[in-house]
Amino acid sequence: MSRVTLQSIADRVGVSRMTVSNAFSRPDQLSAELRASILAVAEELGYRGPDPAARSLATGTSGAIGVLWTEPLRLALSDAVTARFLGAVADELSADGLALTMLPPTVPAHDVAMDGAIAYSCAADAAPVEWLRRRGIPIVAVDMTWTDAGVRVTIDDRGGARRAAAHLVEWGHRRVAVLTPQPGGERLAGWLEGLAGIKPVVGFVDIFGDNRTAILDLLRRRRPTAVLCASDLVAAQVLAVAGELGLEVPSELSVVGFDDHPVAAGLGLTTVRQDPDAKGRAAAQAMRQLLARRTDPDAVAPSDVELPVELVLRQSTGPAPAGEGTPG
Structure with missing residues (x-):
């Protein structure tokens, strides 16, 4: 039996080979009825779709966008915020017939076929990030300070952190601790601005790790009246340790x-809300624009995007305890 090709299907349906190709790779270019007819004939002839390797050779593209995250991928799948971001990126790019390829930090980025890459919350000097830069492919940097990327998508980390810290100052807190994964960064800068000269105790944590020992030591030895946390997952651990120590929140x-x-909502946690779905859509849209410029230099160039955040007040914050309104 001869091999079934796009041309075989085109001859049976009475359309061009390109029309059949569009039925698989660009369905938005066809009416629903015509696409259904083409797919029905393809099924009848036993055709299972274009060969990805052949299509890649013919078009010079892979149909895939890499996503680099230098944390273990199991965390990306288990963390709700990261999963929502990735889901929004995938949904947005699927309309263009593009798939996501996750790039584990242990797999060299130069070995994976991709048309572009989204670097997500990585250190700008990480080796996989450098490999992406060397490849010369379109790159969108998300939640990063990397200035060599084609475009950056961020949230207002600094402004959100500043409002959170100012909220504690307004409640009279002067003995404040901050828990952050590393020194520096926009979030820490915002906390310091919002604290308005109050010098906080700074503790370092693993965003996705078990920080119980460090938090226990902080609350026992330094006895802050308020803690600003780099994430809700860290804040949840603070609430758990406070419960172990018999500390009432927020009194x-x-x-x-x-x-x-x-x-956060279930714990009654005051927090800074970001929108990971909007961030994912913005990253995908920026990638779409970067890809368009590869074939059309006159296409609209994407601009850096900074998305707003919102301070959400719940039951975990309140006035400083009586007699604790001065720095420790």
Whole structure:
């Protein structure tokens, strides 16, 4: 039996080979009725779709967008905020017939076929990021300070952190701790601005790790009246340790998170809300524009995007305890 090709299907339906190709790769270019007819004939003839390798050789494209995240991929799948971001990117790009390829940090980025890449919350000097830059492919940097990317998509980390810290100052808190994954960064800068000269105790945590020991030491030895956390997951651990120590929240300890993770509302956690769906859509749209410029230099160039955030007040923050309104 001869091999079934796009041309075989085109001859049977009475359309061009390109029309058959569009039925598989660009369905938006055809009417629903015509596409259904083509797919029915393809099924009848036993055709299962274009060969990806052959299409890649013919078009010079892979049909895939890489997503680089230097944390273990199991965290991307288990963290609700990251999963929502990735889902929004995938949904948006699927309309263009593009798929996502996750790039584990252990797999060299130069070995994976992709038409472009989204670097998500990575250190700008990480080796996989450098490999992406060397490849010369379109790159969107998300939640990064990387200035060599084609375009950056960020949230207003600094402004959100500043409002969260100012909220604690307004409640009279002067003994404040901050829990951050690294020194520096926009979030820490915003906290310091919002604290208006109050010098906080700074503790370092693993955003996705078990920080119980470090938090226990902080609350026992430094006894802050409020803690600003780099994420809601860290804030949830602070609330758990406070419960172990018998500290009442918020009468003895106020806690503020960041992200508005699904756990936040259930815990009554005051937090800074971001919209991971909007961030994913913005990253995909920027990638779409970068890809368009590869074939049409006159296409609209994407601009950096900074998305707004919102301080959400819940039950985990309140006035500083009586007699604790001065720096420790």
